[in-house]
Amino acid sequence: MPNNQFKKGELYSFITGKASTAIARRLQKKFNAAGLNITIEQWSVLYHLWKQEGISQQELCNATFRDKPSITRLVDNLERLNLVKRVASENDRRINLIYLTKQAQKLQEETMALADETLNEALITVPSDRIDVCKEVLQVVYDNLK
Amino acid sequence: MPNNQFKKGELYSFITGKASTAIARRLQKKFNAAGLNITIEQWSVLYHLWKQEGISQQELCNATFRDKPSITRLVDNLERLNLVKRVASENDRRINLIYLTKQAQKLQEETMALADETLNEALITVPSDRIDVCKEVLQVVYDNLK
DNA sequence: TTTGGATAGTTGCACAAACAACTATATGCC
DNA sequence: GGCATATAGTTGTTTGTGCAACTATCCAAA
Structure with missing residues (x-):
């Protein structure tokens, strides 16, 4: 072994x-x-939309490592919260492109600061070279299994 | 920072x-x-019972890092699958002691082998000293936040 | 041009997690 | 003994996940 x-x-x-x-x-x-009335899972979808909006639900599946039904329901809930909008693609009518509302754009700075803060609290005592090793091992685990 | x-x-x-x-x-x-008709979450409860059975639901909460309602429902489902039994404590009638059935005892070897196999697949390319660093960092993260 | 297979998304179901509110029992203090 | 408080466990509600089955649309080959 x-x-x-x-x-x-x-x-x-x-x-x-x-x-x-x-x-x-x-x-x-x-x-x-x-x-802030959002869940971590909802935030994880917004996270990718802040990097690039107007992507399809399928692209959100790949980015967030979730299956299609999970994204359907997360987008449902984000839409009910008025944080995103589904817009049918003109080229391919099977596709929904997901756009952020103004309300969601406002959340980016505050939530990212809280995420940074959380990781700082988690890692405050850990030397950065050990953090690097840990990140790399977790990435390899993911690559080995995906 | x-x-x-x-x-x-x-x-x-x-x-x-x-x-x-x-x-x-x-x-x-x-x-x-x-x-094997069990979920990972159910397995995680059995995992601790294989180490020591006859513990309370509260002790299972601590061991598995879950809240009380989660354990209530996991034990409900394990009981429906005939894998565990609730036995009222004689000393303190608030407490349910959880015992494994024979059927659950039989699952230990096979599921633990599959878990080992999974981790070997995940870590096959990773040198053991880097695994050690990763484990230690994750433990510190947990200790910093719990 | 039609048809068969692939792709995007939705819905139903079972299971699980987090939180709040609840019941039952135990314990400690007067 | 009786009452306040703490502890063990349960139940209801909302949210999320994984799987299977489904609809709608696209595309390519006959």
Whole structure:
């Protein structure tokens, strides 16, 4: 067993993603405390739309690593919150292009600051070279399994 | 910003736990392919009961990092699958002690082998000293936020 | 031009998570 | 003993996920 470095308790943490769960919960609490009425999952969709809006739901699936029904419902909820709009593509009528509302554009700065803050709290005691190693290992894990 | 090592794309991965999500999905597929009719979340409860059974639901909450309603429903479903039994404590009638059935005891070896296999696939290309750093960083993140 | 396969998106169902509100039991203090 | 408070567990509601089945549209080959 070449790379089986896991004792039992550690195996459990790796599979259940205790660390990322803790980060997401902390960030959600910050959103709530700031009176921002959005979930982490909704934020993760907005996150990609802030980088580029007017992309299709399928592109959001790829970007957020979710399946199509999940994106359908996240976009449903974001639309109900008046944060995004579905616009039918003119070239291909199967496609919905997703655009941000003004209200969503306003959320970017505040939520990104809270996300930065959360990661700083999570990593405050960790030297940056060790953070780099950790990020790279997690990326390889993802690439190995996707 | 002392430890803010995150460019945008990396921030996203860290918060959403892309790597652990990929691991959990791969393991779930292995369970399904093996005809094992349990979810990863149910497995995570059994995991702790295999280490020690006859513990309370509250102790399962602490062990699995879940809240009480989540454990109530996971135990409900495990009980419906005939994998665990609630037994009222004699000392304190508020407490349910959770015991494994014979059927659940049989699952331990096979599911743990599949979990090992999944982590080996995830980490096959990663040197063990880098895995160690990654595990330690994730543990610190958890400790910093819990 | 029609038809068959691929692609984009939606809907139904089962399971799970977070939060609030609730019941039941235990405990400690007067 | 009786009451306030804490603890264990349950239930309701909203949100999200994964899978299968479905509709609509596109495209390419006969």
